[in-house]
Amino acid sequence: xxxxxxxxxxxxxxxxAIVSLNCTYSNSAFQYFMWYRQYSRKGPExxxxxxxxxxxxxxxxxxxxxxxxKYISLFIRDSQPSDSATYLCAMTSNTDKLxxxxxxxxxxxx
Amino acid sequence: xxxxxxxxxxxxxxxxxxxxxxCSPISGHTSVYWYQQALGLGLQFLLWYDEGEERNRGNFPxxxxxxQFPNYSSExxxxxxxxxxxxxxxxxxxxxxxxRYNEQFFGPGTRLTVL
Numbered sequence: 001x002x003x004x005x006x007x008x009x010x011x012x013x014x015x016x017a018i019v020s021l022n023c024t025y026s027n028s029a030f031q032y033f034m035w036y037r038q039y040s041r042k043g044p045e046x047x048x049x050x051x052x053x054x055x056x057x058x059x060x061x062x063x064x065x066x067x068x069x070k071y072i073s074l075f076i077r078d079s080q081p082s083d084s085a086t087y088l089c090a091m092t093s094n095t096d097k098l099x100x101x102x103x104x105x106x107x108x109x110x
Numbered sequence: 111x112x113x114x115x116x117x118x119x120x121x122x123x124x125x126x127x128x129x130x131x132x133c134s135p136i137s138g139h140t141s142v143y144w145y146q147q148a149l150g151l152g153l154q155f156l157l158w159y160d161e162g163e164e165r166n167r168g169n170f171p172x173x174x175x176x177x178q179f180p181n182y183s184s185e186x187x188x189x190x191x192x193x194x195x196x197x198x199x200x201x202x203x204x205x206x207x208x209x210r211y212n213e214q215f216f217g218p219g220t221r222l223t224v225l
Binding site for chain 1: 114143145150151152153154155158166168200202212213214215216217218219
């Protein structure tokens with residue numbers, strides 16, 4: 001079993017939709033959770049990070065962590081075509097090693 | 111401020127050859143991480159260099175090696191290339207010192223194709 005599981009998609013939604021992206025994990029030592037966005041032919045860029053359980057909001061993006069269920073989510077409100085990218089979850093127990101999910105490819109069509 | 115740079119952008123090799131990939135971190139960053147991103151497998155951690163020393167390596171065979179130079183740039187070498195080594199190789203850099211989120215800044219990657 002992989003440490004981090006993420007549905008590869010693709011997820012195709014119309015512009016303006018609310019998008020929900022999710023990851024599950026098995027290692028209860030993970031405390032720090034991140035979402036990266038990767039556009040085609042580019043390296044990943046850090047989008048959001050959260051510590052332990054709870055929510056964090058940044059503009060149209062909300063990150064949610066439920067440690068009891070070992071489940072993290074990223075919500076995108078009012079999705080735009082420019083949000084079309086691959087979204088990767090990543091997590092660490094602060095051992096200087098990030099564990100990534102496989103990424104979910106999102107397509108937002110006009 | 112310049113981001114992480116990697117060269118070459120694309121590299122085509124044949125099975126059994128050696129490949130050398132290069133990475134220049136963001137100015138002031140002393141840690142360099144290497145990842146392999148193969149289709150369907152996500153980012154797999156390869157190597158971590160900090161202050162010129164190898165600090166950790168992922169579950170890859172010894173034919174994957176590298177080094178970090180005094181200017182903090184880094185090189186990844188892959189010997190005896192196999193077809194399965196075809197992937198995007200990403201380099202990331204990080205500021206010195208402890209970081210709760212281990213925030214890493216990624217370069218655009220080198221696409222390695224092994225024929």
